[in-house]
Amino acid sequence: MTDLRVGFLGDGHINGALRRVVQETRPYQVIGSFGRDDAMPDRTGVDVVVEAATQQAVRERVPALLDVGVDVILLSIGALADPALRAAVQERRPDRGRVIACTGAIGGLDQVRALRAAGALRAVSIESRKLPGSLIQPWMTMEQKAALHAGDAEIVLAEGPAGDVATRFPASANVAAALALAAGAWDIASARIVADPAAVQTRHEIRAVGAIGEVRAVVTNEPSPARPRSSAVVAWAALRALDDYARIRGFDAPDGVPFL
Secondary structure (H helix, E strand, C coil), rough: CCCCCEECCCCCCCHHHHHHHHHHHHHCEEEEHHHHHHHCCCCCCCCCEEEEECCCHHHHHHHHHHHHCCCCCCCCCHHHHCHHHHHHHHHHCCCCCCCCECCCCCHHHHHHHHHHHCCCCEEEEEEEEEEEHCCCCCCCCCCHHHHHHHHCCEEEEEEEEHHHHHHHCCCCCCCHHHHHHHHHHCCCCEEEEECCCCCCCCCEEEEEEEEEEEEEEEECCCECCCCCCCCCCHHHHHHHHHHHHHHCCCCCCCCCCCCC
């Protein structure tokens, strides 16, 4: 069988790290990395594209990729907080590509999905704690930015619907959207973002409650040295998703059992 052909949407640190590992250790053919203004390949040129760009890039590029039959491993899940975009990427038609949502910086979503399979969940929440300086956003006031630059006090920066929080913190709260997506609970999932001077590691605590049980999980991650707003584990989560995709599609991949 031919090698799996992989493209990368976004040429930042996550896809840069992922591309290096793929080229050095995996039997996949790298087609290229694609930026905002680059023409994207169709299914005759690539099998799957790993998106690690921005929520805006998802809106602008991913539906078109799916329409020409290309599968997409999605990291900027916060874009799916938009119901219209979520419906567009989930639409199924013959020969249309499909989206594989990557777990990114959190775990426990397999158990959350199992609870959801048994019925609607009653409660879904996530609290994320990060160093203050990594949470500064363009929309913040000068006073908020100054407080975060000072980094000497714990500040609750956002608390509300997971989709809203994921939109307000596009580089830091994709995990909130990932949880809401796994739980099928965009209407009730909540998120809390805390600037914590003691958060040397990024910390995510998730909770989901359903008719047959409850999930509580705490994940701590080292920040990416190149981009502290993201966790170092994200590129490796994308690699795991890519390997699972290759196995399920029947391409050569490292030994193991696929878990998407």
